[in-house]
Amino acid sequence: MIEEKAERRTVERLQAALDGKLDGYLRTDPASRALWSTDGSIYLRRPAGVVAARSEEDVKRALTAAREIGLSITPRGTGTSLAGQTTAPGLALDTSLMQRVFEVNADERRCSVEPGVIQAELNELVKPHGLVFGADTSTANVATLGGMVGNNSAGMRSIYFGTTADQILSLRCVLASGETVELAPLSREEAERRARGGWMP
Ligand SMILES: Cc1cc2nc3c(=O)[nH]c(=O)nc-3n(C[C@H](O)[C@H](O)[C@H](O)COP(=O)(O)OP(=O)(O)OC[C@H]3O[C@@H](n4cnc5c(N)ncnc54)[C@H](O)[C@@H]3O)c2cc1C
CATH class of the missing domain: 3.30.43.10 (Uridine Diphospho-n-acetylenolpyruvylglucosamine Reductase, domain 2)
Known part of the structure; x- marks a missing residue:
């Protein structure tokens, strides 16, 4: 009650x-x-x-x-x-309704998408450029990029193409606080600088 x-x-x-x-x-x-x-x-x-x-x-x-x-x-x-x-x-x-593809840059072999884009649909889009988003999960025709990132999805050809994590250049994330952050790999020097407390703006 x-x-x-x-x-x-x-x-x-x-x-x-x-x-x-x-x-x-x-x-x-x-x-x-x-x-x-x-x-x-x-x-x-x-x-x-x-x-x-x-x-x-x-x-x-x-x-x-x-x-x-x-x-x-x-x-x-x-x-x-x-x-x-x-x-x-x-x-x-x-987030499965967030399906916009912002950019496909064939020359730099990268694209920018919202998290609800379906893997197989992205691959159809980039196919004419001779590109593929690897990490071929067996649910590729329904799995979203956001869910693939969450699970670090992998597949049969991951030994060649890598897992989802290997394909991600950067992530734009909204934190629980409402703050938006961009996450991307750092150079070793920059990681060490920040580890020493040198990350404050
Ligand atoms: C028959 C079958 C076969 C499968 N085969 C494989 C396989 O070969 N390889 C494999 O890796 N997996 C496999 N899976 C598991 C699953 O299908 C995949 O991991 C798939 O990529 C998940 O995508 P999704 O959109 O359904 O994610 P969801 O199941 O909806 O979410 C997955 C995770 O990501 C998080 N998440 C989702 N969206 C966001 C977002 N926008 N921001 C932050 N976090 C988010 C969720 O909280 C959750 O933790 C299989 C599942 C089934 C049922």
């Missing part, structure tokens, strides 16, 4: 914070919460609500609401994971 009341209050707070304020959408109805409660695993953990984000702004709005309400956030692509890592009782943050 007390739990039910607290759950209802959480749902109301989510609705007040996010309903009608997203480029994507918020779902808090029992059917949607059941749909997003599992992935490719046997786990069943019903989220308090689901945000299907369509933009970086949506991600920030969802993180702000979750922080204010005190909910954990669990990102999710197409939810094909096998170990329940997309299931949790907090707010499910689905």
